Amino acid sequence: MTSFMNEWRPIFSRFHLIIIKDPELNEEIQIPEGFNIDVYTKSDIDRLVGSSTSVPFSGYSCRYFGFLISKKYVVCVDDDCVPVKDKTGNLLDAVAQHIVNLNTPATPFFFNTLYDPFGKGADFVRGYPFSLRSGVDCALSCGLWLNLADLDAPTQALKPEQRNLRYVDAVLTVPLRTMMPVSGVNIAFNRAVVGPTLFPVLRLAGEGKLRWETVEDIWSGMCAKVICNHLGLGVKTGLPYVWRTERGNATESLKKEWEGVKLMEEIVPFFQSISLPQSATTSEDCVIEMAKQVKEQLGKVDPMFSSAAEAMVEWVKLWKSVGFGQSS
Amino acid sequence: MTSFMNEWRPIFSRFHLIIIKDPELNEEIQIPEGFNIDVYTKSDIDRLVGSSTSVPFSGYSCRYFGFLISKKYVVCVDDDCVPVKDKTGNLLDAVAQHIVNLNTPATPFFFNTLYDPFGKGADFVRGYPFSLRSGVDCALSCGLWLNLADLDAPTQALKPEQRNLRYVDAVLTVPLRTMMPVSGVNIAFNRAVVGPTLFPVLRLAGEGKLRWETVEDIWSGMCAKVICNHLGLGVKTGLPYVWRTERGNATESLKKEWEGVKLMEEIVPFFQSISLPQSATTSEDCVIEMAKQVKEQLGKVDPMFSSAAEAMVEWVKLWKSVGFGQSS
Numbered sequence: 001m002t003s004f005m006n007e008w009r010p011i012f013s014r015f016h017l018i019i020i021k022d023p024e025l026n027e028e029i030q031i032p033e034g035f036n037i038d039v040y041t042k043s044d045i046d047r048l049v050g051s052s053t054s055v056p057f058s059g060y061s062c063r064y065f066g067f068l069i070s071k072k073y074v075v076c077v078d079d080d081c082v083p084v085k086d087k088t089g090n091l092l093d094a095v096a097q098h099i100v101n102l103n104t105p106a107t108p109f110f111f112n113t114l115y116d117p118f119g120k121g122a123d124f125v126r127g128y129p130f131s132l133r134s135g136v137d138c139a140l141s142c143g144l145w146l147n148l149a150d151l152d153a154p155t156q157a158l159k160p161e162q163r164n165l166r167y168v169d170a171v172l173t174v175p176l177r178t179m180m181p182v183s184g185v186n187i188a189f190n191r192a193v194v195g196p197t198l199f200p201v202l203r204l205a206g207e208g209k210l211r212w213e214t215v216e217d218i219w220s221g222m223c224a225k226v227i228c229n230h231l232g233l234g235v236k237t238g239l240p241y242v243w244r245t246e247r248g249n250a251t252e253s254l255k256k257e258w259e260g261v262k263l264m265e266e267i268v269p270f271f272q273s274i275s276l277p278q279s280a281t282t283s284e285d286c287v288i289e290m291a292k293q294v295k296e297q298l299g300k301v302d303p304m305f306s307s308a309a310e311a312m313v314e315w316v317k318l319w320k321s322v323g324f325g326q327s328s
Numbered sequence: 329m330t331s332f333m334n335e336w337r338p339i340f341s342r343f344h345l346i347i348i349k350d351p352e353l354n355e356e357i358q359i360p361e362g363f364n365i366d367v368y369t370k371s372d373i374d375r376l377v378g379s380s381t382s383v384p385f386s387g388y389s390c391r392y393f394g395f396l397i398s399k400k401y402v403v404c405v406d407d408d409c410v411p412v413k414d415k416t417g418n419l420l421d422a423v424a425q426h427i428v429n430l431n432t433p434a435t436p437f438f439f440n441t442l443y444d445p446f447g448k449g450a451d452f453v454r455g456y457p458f459s460l461r462s463g464v465d466c467a468l469s470c471g472l473w474l475n476l477a478d479l480d481a482p483t484q485a486l487k488p489e490q491r492n493l494r495y496v497d498a499v500l501t502v503p504l505r506t507m508m509p510v511s512g513v514n515i516a517f518n519r520a521v522v523g524p525t526l527f528p529v530l531r532l533a534g535e536g537k538l539r540w541e542t543v544e545d546i547w548s549g550m551c552a553k554v555i556c557n558h559l560g561l562g563v564k565t566g567l568p569y570v571w572r573t574e575r576g577n578a579t580e581s582l583k584k585e586w587e588g589v590k591l592m593e594e595i596v597p598f599f600q601s602i603s604l605p606q607s608a609t610t611s612e613d614c615v616i617e618m619a620k621q622v623k624e625q626l627g628k629v630d631p632m633f634s635s636a637a638e639a640m641v642e643w644v645k646l647w648k649s650v651g652f653g654q655s656s
Contacts (some may be wrong), residue, residue, distance in 0.1 A: 110507055110509075110596060111502055111506050111507065111508035112508075113508060113509065114472065114477060114509070119492065120494075121492060122492070122494065123487070123490065124483065125477060125478050125542075126480040126481075126483075126509060126511065127592055128509055128592075129592045129593055130592075132596075142441060144441060149451065149453060150454050151452075151454055152453075152456075155451055159451070164450070166448075166449060166450065168443060168496055168498040169494055169496055170496040174439055175503050176506070177506075177507075178438075178503040179438055180441060181440075181453050181455025182441035183441070183453065211454070218454065237439075237441050261458065264456075264458075265457055268438060268457045268460075301412055322543055
């Protein structure tokens with residue numbers, strides 16, 4: 001934690017930080033001086049959400065408690081990531097880029113070949129309808145990774161030497177209806193809109209504690225994208241990058257993660273075909289409706305999906321009781 | 329023509345070049361030595377397609393005669409473009425990049441956040457379904473522009489100083505169903521597949537001879553994208569860039585081009601909602617079916633669309649009689 005905080009110091013020290021201590025962690029967490037922080041521990045979690053909830057807040061998922069109690073925007077970066085440096089050694093400000101992404105319109109209804117038309121020096125290209133140029137609000141900003149990309153365990157095990165060194169200087173809106181694998185490694189979002197849908201609900205039976213051993217972020221990202229499609233909101237991907245350092249043994253993880261990889265073959269067609277009723281006008285409505293369809297259609301494939309559906313309903317309850325009032 | 333050919337010499341001199349002399353051009357065209365070329369003139373056009381066709385082959389559109397008589401792949405770059413140079417002054421080979429784009433699979437069914445998974449050092453990210461990783465054939469590769477972007481006349485007139493200097497080092501598949509403004513400035517395609525759909529059929533009444541005074545490429549690009557969606561083929565955008573040099577007076581063009589800009593408000597919703605029958609299994613079938621729907625739905629908006637529909641049918645006839653046998 002100390003080296004992570006020190007690497008990010010020039011960027012993070014300007015903000016209020018919410019630190020959630022993993023309830024399963026026994027030792028004290030060490031945070032260097034000079035930050036504006038609030039630390040929440042197991043007793044805070046128990047007090048606010050109760051200990052009987054079916055939504056887990058341990059391991060990777062302790063961050064989700066932070067989502068519940070944050071203010072307007074949440075920026076969330078895994079602890080094996082450090083800021084990217086430019087050629088002169090200056091840090092690229094990932095937080096500033098995420099906020100720009102969320103604060104400028106998204107354009108999901110028609111693809112702009114010059115990528116983000118609101119970027120510096122960019123614009124809409126010839127043929128882009130003027131009626132679509134004002135765009136829509138952006139709810140979710142998905143950043144990328146240099147060095148170690150967010151690959152699945154089989155790919156990582158097959159190509160242990162592979163590094164992502166291509167810096168693609170672009171932000172783009174993921175088009176309407178197009179589904180994507182949202183990674184939780186480096187994201188930011190407007191919590192009033194997608195907070196109700198970013199939850200740790202899909203748990204693999206033999207799930208580990210490494211990113212490539214989980215699909216909880218992919219699942220909630222699909223829920224978020226479906227809701228953005230339905231509510232006419234945008235999702236962007238691209239900048240900012242973070243530098244992801246190596247850790248974990250992919251070959252060891254293969255013993256666990258195949259399950260998640262196989263489930264994607266069921267999950268993706270489900271989300272590609274899901275349709276929400278016009279009566280669902282808020283993110284909370286949409287999650288409840290999705291949970292129903294998950295239970296009906298995927299529940300018979302694997303009981304894990306039924307548990308996910310129950311946890312989705314539980315999350316909406318938590319959101320309404322704990323999370324809802326925070327955004328104002 | 330001489331300076332254009334000399335700028336492109338290191339790249340173009342390796343290929344067989346088809347040069348179509350604009351039938352309206354009176355002076356001789358001057359082509360420097362050292363190229364493997366075939367020049368076609370008005371008499372060749374008249375001999376092969378007849379002079380009575382409703383498909384025009386003058387001005388910008390003389391290139392379309394070249395599409396009819398080419399071999400497997402067509403690479404097409406406007407004459408106000410020169411190759412992009414890297415930092416050491418070496419030319420980037422736009423033709424090689426287009427061919428790579430066409431020869432590697434496209435992935436239109438799910439978005440890969442690291443862009444082209446077949447690019448050097450790239451891969452599919454965690455969560456990408458394995459069943460979708462083999463992708464589909466790529467039919468159309470749309471390149472981009474540095475310096476002067478392909479903007480419409482109003483945008484160009486409003487921002488005369490704007491230059492696109494952002495080199496985005498990426499190729500990506502435009503997702504299934506997502507529509508985009510295809511620019512004819514810098515494209516390449518597999519003519520066996522999209523040749524029947526890249527045609528000069530939409531003519532604005534007061535159309536000029538500058539790129540931003542036309543929408544013929546945008547229209548045919550939408551037709552091509554709809555057909556690729558229907559036939560399960562891919563369209564890519566991104567690299568290669570060309571360096572586009574300045575010419576023309578955007579403010580003067582405003583007197584003509586508003587018409588095209590306004591038509592996009594009708595064109596885009598039409599193409600976004602069009603659906604082709606399962607019985608249309610070839611590009612030629614698809615064009616004929618689209619022409620029917622254009623006439624029925626857009627013909628009442630403006631007679632220009634009825635003329636376009638007729639020219640689409642005419643183009644398919646030409647393609648079957650002249651173009652069809654060339655790909656083998």
